Amino acid sequence: MKRLAWALLALGTHCATLFGADTTVAVAANFSEPMRKIAAAFDRDTGHRALLAIGSTGKLSAQIRSGAPFDALLAADESAPRQLAAAGLADPASLFTYATGRLALWSAQPGLIDVRGAILRRGNFQRLALADPRLAPYGAAAMDVLVALKLDERLRSRLVLGESVGQAYLFVASGNAPLGFVALSQVQLDGRLLSGSAWIVPQSLHRPIKQDFVLLAHGEANVAARSLALYLRGAEAHRIIRRHGYD
Amino acid sequence: MVTTDDLQSIWLTLQLATLTTVLLLVVATPVAWWLARTASRWRAAVTALTSLPLVLPPTVLGFYLLLLLGPQGWVGRISASLGLGPLSFTFSGLVIGSLLFSLPFAVLPLQYAFESMGRRPLEVAATLRARPLVAFFRVALPIARPGILTAAILVFAHTVGEFGVVLMIGGNIPGQTRVVSTQIYSHVEAMQYPDAHALSVFMLTFAFLVLLVLAWLNRRRDRVAA
Numbered sequence: 465m466k467r468l469a470w471a472l473l474a475l476g477t478h479c480a481t482l483f484g485a486d487t488t489v490a491v492a493a494n495f496s497e498p499m500r501k502i503a504a505a506f507d508r509d510t511g512h513r514a515l516l517a518i519g520s521t522g523k524l525s526a527q528i529r530s531g532a533p534f535d536a537l538l539a540a541d542e543s544a545p546r547q548l549a550a551a552g553l554a555d556p557a558s559l560f561t562y563a564t565g566r567l568a569l570w571s572a573q574p575g576l577i578d579v580r581g582a583i584l585r586r587g588n589f590q591r592l593a594l595a596d597p598r599l600a601p602y603g604a605a606a607m608d609v610l611v612a613l614k615l616d617e618r619l620r621s622r623l624v625l626g627e628s629v630g631q632a633y634l635f636v637a638s639g640n641a642p643l644g645f646v647a648l649s650q651v652q653l654d655g656r657l658l659s660g661s662a663w664i665v666p667q668s669l670h671r672p673i674k675q676d677f678v679l680l681a682h683g684e685a686n687v688a689a690r691s692l693a694l695y696l697r698g699a700e701a702h703r704i705i706r707r708h709g710y711d
Numbered sequence: 712m713v714t715t716d717d718l719q720s721i722w723l724t725l726q727l728a729t730l731t732t733v734l735l736l737v738v739a740t741p742v743a744w745w746l747a748r749t750a751s752r753w754r755a756a757v758t759a760l761t762s763l764p765l766v767l768p769p770t771v772l773g774f775y776l777l778l779l780l781g782p783q784g785w786v787g788r789i790s791a792s793l794g795l796g797p798l799s800f801t802f803s804g805l806v807i808g809s810l811l812f813s814l815p816f817a818v819l820p821l822q823y824a825f826e827s828m829g830r831r832p833l834e835v836a837a838t839l840r841a842r843p844l845v846a847f848f849r850v851a852l853p854i855a856r857p858g859i860l861t862a863a864i865l866v867f868a869h870t871v872g873e874f875g876v877v878l879m880i881g882g883n884i885p886g887q888t889r890v891v892s893t894q895i896y897s898h899v900e901a902m903q904y905p906d907a908h909a910l911s912v913f914m915l916t917f918a919f920l921v922l923l924v925l926a927w928l929n930r931r932r933d934r935v936a937a
Binding site for chain 1: 777778780781782783796797799800878879882883884893896897899900901902
């Protein structure tokens, strides 16, 4: 009986190596929550495991250029995957937009922000947090909004910049800034605002926040990585992505 | 490759480091003096408390400072009730952060200097009828001069190299909170490596020179002692 159990166990692990493989995937920090859920569903549906390395897109691409063993990159923008492909470190044919981010003007205080975001024009606040436009696509989009509303000059001295949209969120959540531009995915789940008040910024006011996937040279022979690229376009992944406030 | 933005961040860093050094020497001297001479049972606790920034990751320090300086934190509430407005994302906020961050780098060398001189010099001063405060300023401080110098250099250099705390409470505002280290970080994150190199070389040279001066001072002191 014991021997049978061992044989089954050996068979089991053998099957796992035969059918399920591991892949290490670099993921932009803003997408970490949905990606954890997608990885769990991916494991359940395909038997492959996706191990996630989470960081900022800038840091992750610098690491990839220095030979980090990542099989794929889920970036927070379009440019980093393209640059990696141009440098011969990624497969240009594998590029696609896995999620489009939405921007929100958010405050931890309920009722502070009206649904049209008129508070920006009124300007009755001391500080406005956003991610550094040089570093983060959500920051660049936030700057687009201020320029489109012709408020960039007026509000310039009140801007506080986080190094990422995660830090911009922290500045607002801790009350150090009364309001700020964050990713809708940080403050909303299943179409409902988790706390405070927010204006969901119309996409016509800023460049699209396209987050692109690319298969890296290191992962080109990896079955699990290739399978993940397909899975990300599938219905289950799409459902999770939408739940989290991405388009 | 050094832009005016970079120059502004260098100038701001030097201002921050100078102000922190001066303030911290004033604050740390009585603490170090007390630690060097006390037999109080609080000594161990105070030692541990002042050494905390040495082992805590700067992000922890910065995170708690952010909460403390915010409208719900007690420092934020006090500054609001005094009509000073919020301290996060301001130069004053950075000074507060730097004082905490570099505290052990001032206290430890000073404490060592006070301990190593022993009680003898002050006893002699007392027999010559010098009042304690006079003895402290005219006898103890001059003897502790190498320790004070070491503390000053270390605090200055450590503040120039400060990063995690500034990143958390700064908000990257030009001329207010954008210092050299955060500017380098921005350049690297934006993949502007030539700009990052230019400022990094400046930092590297600066750090090397500081340590060189420190080693030179120590050697001279050893030679004088021998």
